[in-house]
Amino acid sequence: MVRIGYIIGSTAEGSLNQKLARLLVDQAPERAEMVHIPIRHLPLYHRDMDDDFPQVMADYKAQVAEVDGLLLVSPEHNQSFPAAVKNALDILTRPQGKNIIGGLPLGIAGASPGRFGTINGQSQLRQFLPPLGVKLMGSPVLAVHAAKETFTDDGADEQTTRRAASYMEAFTEFVAGHR
Template sequence: MTKIALIIGSLSQNSLNRSIANHLVNQAPEGVSVEEVIIGDLPLYTQDLDQQMIDVYERVRKQLSEADAVLFVSPEHNRSVPAAVKNLIDIASRPFGKSVWNGKKTAIVTASPGSYGGINSGLHLRQILQSLGAETLNAPELFLSRANTALNDHGEVNDERTVSFLNKFASTFYAWVVKL
């Protein structure tokens, strides 16, 4: 069984990024499990805690280290990565010498109601992950602009063009992870 860790960068339960993530998860082929890494309950990272056992830190480090790949689906906050996502990345990169990111396969999807689709967040996230030794999926990059218009009243992706784009990304991502 191939394990994918899913990180949704928005803490809102009604986030359009959660809707996008749900669509991508539903495209997972047989033999692939996707488990969300909950990030809203993580205390802010500080090096002072490196020598302590923090249960929620250990939970996310374990989930990420056991995953074959990590899929980020995130909005953009103030032209960059949301604080909760950056906090998770920092937690999982520490203590020094025990980073879970080195060699980890990662993919990045950003979605925004704005016209830029969260591109700055996606590029910053890629830069951070690569600096930590993670391998990032290069193509297709996925920055969904005006993503809120692709959802129906139930929060499901129903715009034909967006569905096609997401399905192409999902196919490429899952094939890259599983080596289909």
């Protein structure tokens, strides 16, 4: 079994990325155990917390420390990734010297109602993450465009469902190969 944690970058009502995350969980191969890691409750990080690390952040870090790989399912905000996602990733690198994502296999997926399906936000993540030491999966890329027309009450259209399944197969393989 491979344990995969997933972070959803949106808590909006009826979030498209929550729907995408649900699809990815549904389409994950049996050998992948999918664990949701919530980030909504996390305060904004600042340096004083290095000396007095909040328990809520320690608990969150402990959840991430228990997974073999981490999947970010995130919207795009102004051609980048949301501040909540940046904060959640920053916390994983603190206090100084206690970065727990060095060597962690990481995947990125996202959905947007527009034509480009979070591709700009994803490319910003691809710049920011490697210096933190993560092992980033390069391909396949999963950027779901026109997502309002894609998701249904109980899943997604056939093409997106197939793409989600092959993404999860590839990511599970990637995580297993880097354990």
